[in-house]
Amino acid sequence: MQRDWIATARTLSEALPFLQRYDDAIVVIKLGGHAMGSEAALDSFARDIVLMQQVGVNPVVVHGGGPMVTDMLGRLGIESSFVGGKRVTSEEMIGVVEMVLSGSVNKSITQAINRQGGQAVGLSGKDGGLMTCTITDPALGAVGTPEHVDPTVLRALFDSDMIPVIAPIGAGESGETLNVNGDTAAGAIAAALGADRLLLLTDVAGVKNAEGELLTELTAAEIEALTADGVIAGGMIPKTETALMAIRQGVRAAVILDGRAPNACLLELFTEHGAGTIIRGIGQ
Numbered sequence: 001m002q003r004d005w006i007a008t009a010r011t012l013s014e015a016l017p018f019l020q021r022y023d024d025a026i027v028v029i030k031l032g033g034h035a036m037g038s039e040a041a042l043d044s045f046a047r048d049i050v051l052m053q054q055v056g057v058n059p060v061v062v063h064g065g066g067p068m069v070t071d072m073l074g075r076l077g078i079e080s081s082f083v084g085g086k087r088v089t090s091e092e093m094i095g096v097v098e099m100v101l102s103g104s105v106n107k108s109i110t111q112a113i114n115r116q117g118g119q120a121v122g123l124s125g126k127d128g129g130l131m132t133c134t135i136t137d138p139a140l141g142a143v144g145t146p147e148h149v150d151p152t153v154l155r156a157l158f159d160s161d162m163i164p165v166i167a168p169i170g171a172g173e174s175g176e177t178l179n180v181n182g183d184t185a186a187g188a189i190a191a192a193l194g195a196d197r198l199l200l201l202t203d204v205a206g207v208k209n210a211e212g213e214l215l216t217e218l219t220a221a222e223i224e225a226l227t228a229d230g231v232i233a234g235g236m237i238p239k240t241e242t243a244l245m246a247i248r249q250g251v252r253a254a255v256i257l258d259g260r261a262p263n264a265c266l267l268e269l270f271t272e273h274g275a276g277t278i279i280r281g282i283g284q
Contacts, residue, residue, distance in 0.1 A: 018270040023056040025196035026158075027269065030186035031063040031109065032202045032259055039112075041260065046112035048265045049163060053118060057269070058158045061113075061120075061165045062189060064182035065105035072100050086140055086238065089179040094142040097179045098124075101167040110165045120163040125170035125185060126177065128153030133170035133178045144170045144178030146185060149192035187242035191249035198246045199268060200239050201259025206277035207232060207240065217278050220244055243279045253280045 029049070036042050052059045066087065070080050073096055081088045089097060106122040113120035125131030125146070130153055133144025157164050168185035170178045183200055190198040207215050207223075210231050218226075223240050226232045232240055236256075243254035257264050257276025267275040 014272070018272075022052075022196065022269055024058065025056075026058045026060065026190075026193050027052065027197045027199065027265075028060045028062060028186055028190035028193065028195045029199045029265060030183055030201060031061055032182065032200075033063075033065045033067040033069075033105070036063075036065075036105075036108075042108065042112045043115065044262060045259070045265075046109070046118070047116045048263055049113055050116040050118040052265065052269070053161070053163060059163055060154060060189065060193070060195075061109060061163065062168060062182060062186035063101075063105060063109055063165065064168065065101045066182075068105055069097050069100045072096055083137075083140060086136070086143060086181050087179065088139070089141045089143050091142060094177055094179060098167075098169050098177055102169055106165060106167045113163055113165065118163050119161060120165050121157055122165045122167070123153070124167040125180060129171075130154070130166070131170040131180065131185065131188065133172055133180060135172070135178070142176070142178050144172060144180050146170060146180065146188035147173075149188050151189065151192045154189075154193065181238050183238045183242040187246040187251075187254075190246050190251045190254075194250050195246075196252050197269070198243065198251050198254040199265055200243065200254065200256045201264065202235075202239065202256060203258065203260060204236075205258045205261075206256050206275075207236065215277050216274070217280070220247075220279070223279065240279075247279060253278055255279070 049059050073080055078093060102124045110120040110122040129150045131146050132148040134147045136143045136145045154164050168180040168182040170180045172178050205214050209215055239256050246254050255268055255276050255278045257268060264275050
């Protein structure tokens with residue numbers, strides 16, 4: 001037992017340089033629907049977010065909820081389809097998508113954070129003029145790409161020691177409701193905030209090569225080559241595209257990591273080992 005205490009103390013001591021490194025830093029975390037697999041997993045994630053804030057980080061949670069949306073659509077007899085990892089969203093579906101993402105999913109995350117002693121506030125990209133979007137592709141229906149992100153409301157929440165939890169629903173130029181890919185929304189918000197880190201939590205360990213081995217660090221050129229070769233495919237494409245967009249717009253680094261792994265965010269930020277696949281900006 002004493003050895004366990006000593007190991008814990010050593011771990012805390014070794015974390016000091018990283019705690020200093022991220023003091024007052026903005027970290028945007030994209031929580032994927034698959035990473036919310038159980039109440040215990042969500043509580044563990046929420047505890048990590050509260051700890052991050054407690055040691056001086058300004059966390060912003062942007063969540064998905066694809067499995068929950070698919071489940072609800074299925075109950076209503078509405079079939080889902082995807083193009084390039086993005087959900088085709090008809091006018092019939094957009095109300096259901098908003099109800100699930102801005103409603104049950106968003107509130108379950110805010111409540112989990114609040115149970116751990118944090119002060120989380122749930123909102124969507126439609127609130128406070130946060131995210132104005134244009135139609136991504138008419139073939140995708142009511143799906144938007146962030147055209148303008150105004151982080152004023154997020155900075156006000158930072159000043160009040162509150163943790164924003166954002167559903168990826170945006171407003172179109174005419175005020176219409178648009179579904180936004182969660183990774184894309186997280187990247188745009190991270191870029192607008194000049195975030196230090198963008199953490200994309202998913203249901204895999206990170207980007208893997210053709211042999212299935214985890215690639216711990218990638219450059220933009222390597223990502224483009226892996227995509228051209230078909231190694232990066234499906235739902236990983238929006239994640240790597242988001243990571244590249246974010247670092248090109250000023251985010252210091254983006255990391256794709258397994259949100260199902262215990263304490264994944266803490267391992268990435270506060271240990272030398274890190275977690276997942278990191279994509280750094282030039283010179284970082």
